[in-house]
Amino acid sequence: SMAQSELVNKYCSISNASKLKVLSALTEDRSMTSIARENNVSINTVQRVLGSCSHRFIDSYEYLPAHLAFDEFKGVDRQLHFICLDGDNHQVVQILRTRYKKTLPKYFGRFSPQARANVKTVTMDLNFYYQDIVRACFPNAQIVIDRFHMIQMLTRSFNSL
Numbered sequence: 001s002m003a004q005s006e007l008v009n010k011y012c013s014i015s016n017a018s019k020l021k022v023l024s025a026l027t028e029d030r031s032m033t034s035i036a037r038e039n040n041v042s043i044n045t046v047q048r049v050l051g052s053c054s055h056r057f058i059d060s061y062e063y064l065p066a067h068l069a070f071d072e073f074k075g076v077d078r079q080l081h082f083i084c085l086d087g088d089n090h091q092v093v094q095i096l097r098t099r100y101k102k103t104l105p106k107y108f109g110r111f112s113p114q115a116r117a118n119v120k121t122v123t124m125d126l127n128f129y130y131q132d133i134v135r136a137c138f139p140n141a142q143i144v145i146d147r148f149h150m151i152q153m154l155t156r157s158f159n160s161l
Contacts, residue, residue: 064115070124072099101129108137125149
């Protein structure tokens with residue numbers, strides 16, 4: 001018989017809290033060796049933790065969700081990174097290290113024309129070149145400006161009056 005608890009998965013000797021700490025460290029610009037040393041685990045454990053979350057990203061270029069959401073966020077070295085989400089379930093489709101206009105069409109161009117044609121809506125902020133990218137890459141998609149940015153724009157307008 002084996003003791004079980006919510007702190008550690010069955011047949012595992014590394015706590016879930018340690019795994020979360022390793023996963024958090026993987027989002028930083030650091031080597032796996034330094035992450036392993038800091039958390040007192042092996043490099044193989046760090047690799048297993050990274051592999052355990054890789055299923056969350058879409059690997060096939062034959063499918064895209066019908067509803068996408070684009071945004072950027074501050075990531076490694078305080079640079080803005082691009083994130084693309086499934087608009088229905090908010091699962092991450094992809095994270096790219098840059099959000100520049102030349103990078104995004106190149107990435108979405110990898111998807112089959114049928115996959116890109118199946119995208120119905122793309123929700124985004126008011127980034128001026130995202131609209132050009134949507135029109136170029138997703139021929140059947142409607143552009144939706146997200147509510148947060150619309151309210152923010154209205155609030156700024158009212159405050160200026």
